[in-house]
Amino acid sequence: MGPDIKLVIALQNLDARIGELQLEISALPKHISAIERTLESHIRKLEADQAALAANQRERKKLDDDIKVQNQKTSKLKDQMMEAKTNEQYRAFQHEIDYGLKEIRKAEDRILDLMAESEPLEQNLRKAELALKDEKVRVEAEKKATRERTAKDKQELDVLSAERRQLVAELNPQVYSAYDRIRKKRRGVAVAEAVDGRCGACHMALRPQFFQDLRASEQVMFCESCGRILYYNPVIVVEPDMSAEAGTEPPQ
Numbered sequence: 001m002g003p004d005i006k007l008v009i010a011l012q013n014l015d016a017r018i019g020e021l022q023l024e025i026s027a028l029p030k031h032i033s034a035i036e037r038t039l040e041s042h043i044r045k046l047e048a049d050q051a052a053l054a055a056n057q058r059e060r061k062k063l064d065d066d067i068k069v070q071n072q073k074t075s076k077l078k079d080q081m082m083e084a085k086t087n088e089q090y091r092a093f094q095h096e097i098d099y100g101l102k103e104i105r106k107a108e109d110r111i112l113d114l115m116a117e118s119e120p121l122e123q124n125l126r127k128a129e130l131a132l133k134d135e136k137v138r139v140e141a142e143k144k145a146t147r148e149r150t151a152k153d154k155q156e157l158d159v160l161s162a163e164r165r166q167l168v169a170e171l172n173p174q175v176y177s178a179y180d181r182i183r184k185k186r187r188g189v190a191v192a193e194a195v196d197g198r199c200g201a202c203h204m205a206l207r208p209q210f211f212q213d214l215r216a217s218e219q220v221m222f223c224e225s226c227g228r229i230l231y232y233n234p235v236i237v238v239e240p241d242m243s244a245e246a247g248t249e250p251p252q
Contacts (some may be wrong), residue, residue, distance in 0.1 A: 002218030005231045007171045010180050012191045014164050019188060021157045028150045035139050042135045046128040052236040053121040060114045070107070074100040075108050175229075182228055191229045202226035 074097050081093035168176055183190035192201035197211050204216070204225035214221050216233045223230050 001231060001233070004172050004175045004220050005218070005229070007167055008175060008191050008229055011164065011167045011171065011179065012177075012183070012189070014160055015183065015188065018157060018160050018164065019179065021153045021160070025150055025153050025157070028146050028153075032143055032146055035142055038134075039043075039135055039139045042132045044127070046125070046132050049121065049125040049128045053118065053125055056118045056121055057177060058113055061120075063111050063114075067104050067107050070100045070102050071102045074104075079234075172220075178220070178222075179202070179229060186226065186228060191226065191231065192223065192226075194230050196230045199223040199225060199228065199230060201228050 007096065072207050077097045077100065081090060081097065082193070084090040084093060112182065121166050171179075179190045186201070189201055192199050193201065194206060194214055197208070202223060202225050207224070210221075211232075214230055215234070221230050222228065
């Protein structure tokens with residue numbers, strides 16, 4: 001395996017890791033936005049529960065005020081009724097008093113309904129407050145971890161980018177130009193291993209003579225099907241130590 005092949009293999013591995021880091025770095029702000037949106041949904045839920053309870057309390061207060069007004073009005077009507085001169089006046093006062101008492105009962109019934117409704121509203125509000133508190137803690141912890149991860153990724157990316165520049169400087173310019181062109185065309189995979197007489201990327205069979213040349217040559221060769229840079233990595237066979245298996249000392 002020639003030196004240029006070794007360099008482009010190392011370069012592809014480096015570019016793959018650089019791509020992973022760049023993708024992760026670009027995704028992390030989106031992740032923060034997503035968890036912040038989750039927090040906002042908890043805040044909106046709390047605000048909705050607060051608004052529902054406040055509306056309940058406002059209506060109860062208004063009804064209480066209405067009852068006070070009706071009580072005062074009824075009390076005056078009763079006093080006036082005692083001074084009625086005719087039966088018609090008496091009946092008119094009685095009619096107004098009955099109407100006022102009816103309105104008071106309606107308001108009191110509605111207050112009872114609102115009091116019954118307020119209990120689950122208050123429970124929902126307490127649950128929402130606790131959930132928001134827990135969510136804020138979780139979100140802040142996750143945002144901190146995300147920022148730390150981003151900083152670590154950027155630091156590693158700086159190191160790898162420097163290594164890449166060094167590799168490119170050592171690589172034959174024509175080979176690098178071919179590598180860069182193929183990488184852009186083939187979604188980042190410019191180099192492939194020839195395995196069992198086939199291109200490891202496109203899986204097309206290589207011509208026997210081409211495969212033999214690839215095995216023997218140290219020059220950069222390209223797959224005739226997909227155009228990627230090919231390399232052959234021979235299998236290293238480790239011979240067993242027969243003397244060790246036999247329990248004897250190897251000869252000196």
